[in-house]
């Protein structure tokens with residue numbers, strides 16, 4: 001057996017579609033209005049998407065908020081792959097590249113944005129990275145899907161859908177900008 005065969009991805013079975021393209025769109029419209037309401041119009045807001053699928057979600061929300069409030073919204077990117085907990089145990093010491101978010105976060109009301117909130121480890125790492133870049137006035141968290149199973153005391157300020165899951169299940173968010181399709185699927189590992 002080749003080595004590639006040993007490290008195959010787990011087999012998965014599709015269990016159903018949780019959100020269609022129009023449901024994702026409607027949910028993002030609602031979240032954009034919630035953000036505007038909670039932040040009094042959002043003059044001081046900055047949206048930071050976590051790679052990968054948090055980025056197009058942040059860009060879409062910024063466009064919606066700009067349309068509602070008629071002022072520009074700073075939008076940036078956090079690539080947290082080098083900040084993961086599991087890397088630190090292997091001795092890798094993450095370094096922060098200055099300016100990679102795309103705007104100065106100091107003094108701003110930052111909304112961190114990701115597609116799925118699960119254990120919370122990605123968000124913890126993203127918070128570390130964010131504060132390496134500057135000192136925001138406040139940080140709020142938005143997740144399109146909260147699937148539970150938190151391992152850290154982290155909760156979303158804005159949630160698209162809360163979907164209770166088993167640990168064998170996986171939420172797959174598909175977005176046009178990355179996947180060429182638009183839906184949220186529930187799948188299950190079968191091996």
Ligand SMILES: O=P(O)(O)OC[C@H]1O[C@H](OP(=O)(O)OP(=O)(O)O)[C@H](O)[C@@H]1O
Pocket residue numbers: 050051052053114115116117118119120121122123
């Ligand atoms: O709360 P957590 O347990 O950290 O899980 C949530 C993270 O997992 C997914 O990223 P993934 O590592 O699968 O990468 P991807 O976004 O590139 O698919 C998802 O996009 C979140 O960033």
Ligand SMILES: O=c1cc[nH]c(=O)[nH]1
Pocket residue numbers: 116118147169170171172173
């Ligand atoms: O189910 C999950 C868990 C983490 N990240 C995902 O994208 N889906």
